Amino acid sequence: MLAFVIDEVHPHDVGTILDQEGIAIRAGHHCAQPVMQHFGVPATARASFAFYNTKEEVDQLIAAVQKVIEVFA
Amino acid sequence: MSELSELYQQVILDHNKKPRNFQKLEGANRVSEGFNPLCGDQLTVYMLMDEGLVRELSFVGTGCAISKAAASMMTQAVKGKTREEAQVLFDEFHRMVTGELDVEGEPNRLGRLKIFAGVRDYPARVKCASLPWHTMHAALEGEESVTTENLGPDLTQSAIVE
Structure with missing residues (x-):
């Protein structure tokens, strides 16, 4: 499992673009706000x-x- | 990539990078907070309402490119409008991103805001675009109530600031 961020790009935008490329990831808090x-x-x-x-x-x-x-x- | 470029158009990317009216507004008489707990988007909308006109409108907050660009372009579109005009834009924008308004086929006043029409094809992203508008709408409605109130199922709270 690999959690990551890209500078200056919100993870939900990452998720949408990866989705368009045929790759399913999760983006968000993952129920772990702390x-x-x-x-x-x-x-x-x-x-x-x-x-x-x-x-x-x-x-x-x-x-x-x-x-x-x-x-x- | 055609669908994607429809969502992440240059104008949206530009507003994300350089959001307009991105500051706390000194002298605001309406302040609303919008929060989407599912994704963590959070923004505060500052409004100076004067004689039925939205004289000034600004915002601060964090969120994805879609929510930031939507907030930025909203401040430009609504500033200087009457309460009624702002209400019309809110209704039309909401109907556009939920797919109820065909912006090419039906008359509307959205103008440059039509760039967000592509959001309707991304159900998971509709709230990103509509959160700033719900928050602005709560500020508009604020005059009717002087108490802090819950104005949406999960989105906004507003308060009158003296």
């Missing part, structure tokens, strides 16, 4: 991996994150 306060972030994006995920799909995730950065550049 953790968000602790790290000083409004929310996080969170990718979870399962036994059926492939390396190619991880590459797609990385490419999609690059796309998010491009859109908000």
Whole structure:
């Protein structure tokens, strides 16, 4: 499981763009508001991996994150 | 990517990066807070209402690009409008993002705000765009009540500030 943030981009915007790229992640508090306060972030994006995920799909995730950065550049 | 570019258009990205009227308004006589506990979006809308006119309107808060841009463009659109005109814009904007108003086919006064029409295709994001408007609407309605009141199922509270 990988929770992450992208500078200057709200996790819900990350989620919407990744969704468009065919990648499902969660975005938000994950029922853990105290953790968000602790790290000083409004929310996080969170990718979870399962036994059926492939390396190619991880590459797609990385490419999609690059796309998010491009859109908000 | 066509759908996506319809949601994240340049104008929206620009308002997200450089929100207009993004400050506390000294001398405001209406202050409303909007909060979406599901996503954590939070904003405060400051309004100076004078003789039925929205003389000044500003906001501060945190949220996603859609909510920030919606708040920013709302302050520009509503500033200088009468209470009735602001009410019409609120109704039309709300109907647009919920898909009830066809902005191309039906008459409306939304003008540049039509850029948010794409939000209707993203059900999870509709509240991002409508939260600032609900909050502004609570400020508009504030005159009718001097007590802090709960004005929506989960969205806004407003108070008159003397």
